[in-house]
Amino acid sequence: MTQMPQIPQIPRRKLNRIARETAILKAALEVFSQAGFSGATMEAVALSAGISKPTLYQYFDNKTALFDAMMQSKRLQMALAIDLPADGDMVAQLYRFCMGYARTVMRPDMLSLARLIIGEAQRFPEIGRAYQAAGPDKLLDDITQYLAARQTAGHLSFDDARMAAEDLWGLVLSAPRTRALHDPAITYSEDELQGFVHSGLKVFLRAYSTRVSADLTRLSDCIGAAPKAQEHLEKRSE
Numbered sequence: 001m002t003q004m005p006q007i008p009q010i011p012r013r014k015l016n017r018i019a020r021e022t023a024i025l026k027a028a029l030e031v032f033s034q035a036g037f038s039g040a041t042m043e044a045v046a047l048s049a050g051i052s053k054p055t056l057y058q059y060f061d062n063k064t065a066l067f068d069a070m071m072q073s074k075r076l077q078m079a080l081a082i083d084l085p086a087d088g089d090m091v092a093q094l095y096r097f098c099m100g101y102a103r104t105v106m107r108p109d110m111l112s113l114a115r116l117i118i119g120e121a122q123r124f125p126e127i128g129r130a131y132q133a134a135g136p137d138k139l140l141d142d143i144t145q146y147l148a149a150r151q152t153a154g155h156l157s158f159d160d161a162r163m164a165a166e167d168l169w170g171l172v173l174s175a176p177r178t179r180a181l182h183d184p185a186i187t188y189s190e191d192e193l194q195g196f197v198h199s200g201l202k203v204f205l206r207a208y209s210t211r212v213s214a215d216l217t218r219l220s221d222c223i224g225a226a227p228k229a230q231e232h233l234e235k236r237s238e
Contacts, residue, residue: 021059024049028070033109036116037067037127064130071134074104090155091205091218097143098172098197105173106188111180118181140165156208164208171200198223 027048031040042063046056060066104110121128148161158164176196180186201219209215
């Protein structure tokens with residue numbers, strides 16, 4: 001009988017470090033979103049994370065390094081849905097990515113962080129540049145590379161992959177996010193976010209897909225399957 005290969009065990013010390021770093025980044029998002037970059041302190045982040053200030057400095061040398069790591073973690077969360085081979089299910093991948101993006105950037109804490117960074121960009125332009133470079137710009141690079149690969153595979157057709165990526169981004173969530181940034185009282189349900197994503201992707205696929213009818217049908221299948229998948233996840237978490 002053939003033995004299954006054993007999966008290497010991650011040392012407990014490394015697991016503890018990963019868990020603590022995750023807690024630090026979560027605390028950093030809370031502090032930065034409430035106080036902004038200029039008002040946030042390493043002491044406040046340490047307090048929110050439930051650790052000492054010296055311990056925090058073992059993970060991050062300064063506030064800028066912590067801020068960059070926090071933004072990088074958010075970019076990676078959004079990019080995971082499109083970090084897939086070019087021969088996979090393109091429509092399902094785009095739908096997964098866009099919904100993940102929508103759920104992330106429309107969270108109250110992320111919107112609050114974005115508002116504060118915009119408000120401080122005039123006085124601290126380097127903060128705005130750091131936010132743009134660590135998050136949106138790198139994410140847009142990922143989308144551009146993904147779409148270019150899809151064009152090479154014959155699934156999409158456009159003159160400029162970067163512009164196509166900009167179109168995708170703008171079509172999916174630009175208007176509702178702008179409204180939410182201007183009015184903190186505005187919130188959107190999961191169904192509403194799904195509606196924005198569905199509408200934006202329909203326009204995108206009509207503009208760039210080489211198999212419009214089939215891809216629109218697949219998109220409808222993804223939308224229809226989403227409530228069942230969400231219900232399954234909720235049951236697993238009970």
